[in-house]
Amino acid sequence: MAEDAKVAREAKLAQLLNQTFDHNNQISSTPKIQRVPLFWRQKTNFYEYCIPKMISFGPIHHGNENLKQQGQHLKSQWASLYIEEYSKEVGPCNGNKQEAANYLYGVVRYKIGELKELFAEDVIEEYSDEELIWMLFEDGCSLLYYMDHVDVQRPEELKLKLDQLMHTWRDIELLENQLPIKLLQLLSKTQGADLDYLLINFMSMGEAKRSGRTTITITYTPTRNHILDFVRSFYLQTEIGQNIPNQNGGNQTPPPPPPPHSSLFWQTYKNIRDLKKSGIRVKANKSDPWKWHNITFTSRWFSGELTLPLWVYDDVTPYFFRNLIAYEMCPDFRNSFECCCFFSFLDSLVDDAEDVKELRSAGVIQNLLQSDQELAKFLNDIGHDLPTKMFNQIYTSNAVSFSKKYIQVRHQIEEHYSSGWRTFLAETRSTYFSSPWSLLAFLGALAALILAALQTWYTIHPPKK
Template sequence: MAQEYVAIKVDNTSDTATKQQANTGHDQPLGGTGSNVQDDVPLSPTEKNFLEEIKPERAGGTSSSKKQKSQHTKIQQVPEMLRREHFNKYFQPRAIAIGPLHHNSKTMFDEDIKKKLAAEFVKKMEHDKSPEESNQAKSSKEGDQAESLYRIIKKNIEHLKTYFDEKVIKSYNDESLAIMLFSDGCSIMQFIYSCARGDLKLFNINNGQAALIQQDLFLLENQIPYKVLKLLMKNSSSHKPEDLEESIKAFIRMNVMSPAKYSENIELDLGTETKEPVHLLDLLRSALLQEDNSDHHQIYGHHHNHHLKKDFSKCQVEYKRTFRNIQDLKAAGIKVEPSDTCSLRDVSFSALCFAGYLKLPPLIVDDSTGRKLLNLVAYEMCPDKFQTEDGVTSYVYFLDSLIDNEEDAKDLRMATIFRNRLSSDAEVAKMFNEIGTDLVPVPGYVDVKIKIQKHYDNRCMTWVAQVYRDHFSSPWTILALTAAVIVLVLTGVQTWFAVLPRG
């Protein structure tokens, strides 16, 4: 379990030193002025080429034009840091391959299942039209629904290519990429629509296979742009695009890894023309963090933005956290309870008298949980990420810091925070320890950690908590203590009467 900081101190000594140096009178830099250096030091062609290559416009730097080109994180490979052999099971599709990265990968289903789903999607849209709309479609040059939809994808192919890292699609021309996006987009839409309605049996897909396909649709390397799905929804049916949008919302709620009473209350925004999800994984992340309804400070704390405004070179990280896991928190009188929502932001700590209460969002832990969480972590680790918050990474890192063994996982299960659908509590602990391995520490839940540490360091509270745990944690210990007190009182009374002089 990695160490982490709970506070940041700002060292202003460098400012003082700079001011003192400025007052010494050494105004000229060593070696002369910039113009003199330019004249006195000749540069070779190799040196000039190197300097040309690192200009912002050549190296992808911070020029404003470069920023305007990319308003989203591109679809790309898992970051190098997470591409380890024992992590392959978290990132490789098992049932269905979507997008260019795994297009030729061997999976449970071949391309035929995608063709069946895509054909049903096009057919479904034709059936949903009114008789007048159907007659209009037949008389139109683009009356064939499949051809009409494909033309729309092909028309937008240049824009759709901007959602991919160049290395991902370098082996595809516009035609092959358009065919793949059209086929994958239609099959995804039909699968989601059928999954939400519970009629996947039409495609001979059983519940176990459907669960695997759902997992595959949330892999970082198994994504296509959400823009493809939006184009299909918008143009396939003029009067029921809202049905398709509702099916996507229902599908996301099914996959947020929370009990239904929590997930059914999640508000999902499928975006506007100017701001929309990058892909399904990005939409799942928004649902888990509930970004539109929560405060950024709940994860990063009120100290975070203040310190980011300081010069980072002056910041001194202080490693202070001394509690190791749930068992340490229990010993200090801190109880864990489920939060009121399933948002990963909804982590809080409060103290009442001598007891502390750590609230964590409820989580369903099954064989899909590790894959979803680690792919979300990988998404947040992408070097070109557009979002600034590592919300899921903070959550995974925090849970990993609280879980060392099966006893910790058991306590979280007993507190109804974990709904464990794996074989044992040991499996849960192993999973979190595995996906939390070598994660870079992130400043998540800073305020919560500071409050926990303050309570943990209070020896008086810890002592009272130990007394309560030893003598008042169960009815039997309370009865035993009460009986002992009664016996002592009766013994004292009997002794007093025995020595009391008569008369």
């Protein structure tokens, strides 16, 4: 028995010592298309926002019977219309729709080995190569047609009603509904800028095409793993660890966090209302207003100014934000949790509906949800369990280097907020100078005090005759 136990133990030790990470565990800036991480799938109130409700693209939800009744029919129609357009616009096909279909199918078939490498093994293992080729061919053609013809002003272009257009547009941005950009490039009528144009047209819900623009100049270098990745890069558009505008208008490199005994180590303000009481006002950033890194703080004698990027919160936002969180937490995706950092920062400013009201009044947000309380709850909900929650407040880590900017802004706010004399001046200003009537009352009271003092003086020291 002892000998058998020894042999078994040595076999286990040998197996343990020979363990290595396989290629599926490699971290890269081009992650595979995969399911939402298990951590979030186990949270049903989170994962329900990651499941398509009307249409599926790709292998993960392809077998969902609830999506086949209408979604599959729409995809087949769009794919057919795209092939027809392709046959007319691409020279070698000469208007022959069958020839165009054979060519596009053949392109996917020829590249299927490379395309399979862009998916996690567990999401394609149940499909044969033939099934996968057909799925990617049909889904890719239909998605390209959708991107080209989406128009919130004319949903009939896609044979949809407005509500259907909104639901399909939302579903296409979900993490588990992505198709690789490489597939879209293979099926696209032209390469390069043409696909970027379609991506921007999709993001703007047809505004790019509706405005008559035939080309779009992109002033940054977007990432293009898939549509969700492209949209994410649009809102970030910044160098990791970039310099931060200081209070004098220059630039400064983010300093290390203060030591634990420093007062700046502890955050004493809780929300937007606390900042308002200390004279800090919030306003919309007019320079690149949609870029999430565009946050600054300026401290003055009597007040402070926190500028924040704009955002319109609507029924799509809870889906979009949660899928960005899930994407950044995919185990093979190398990133600095840029979106998670921004969401943590928002969570640190908002406690309840009153804080949302302050942001709305300042023109920073437009709330199209049912109430300010619903938006506050949403921001608080997504703030839980984020990997950036700790590093977005007092600690820094190169793994979340994007948060250094937010940490610096928070330290600037804390320095202003914890200044007793600034708070006193702000409260005095708010009490006595916030309106013309309070100012007049203050001046009247001051004049009365001066006159009373003069009267007392002359009573004690009457002028000599």
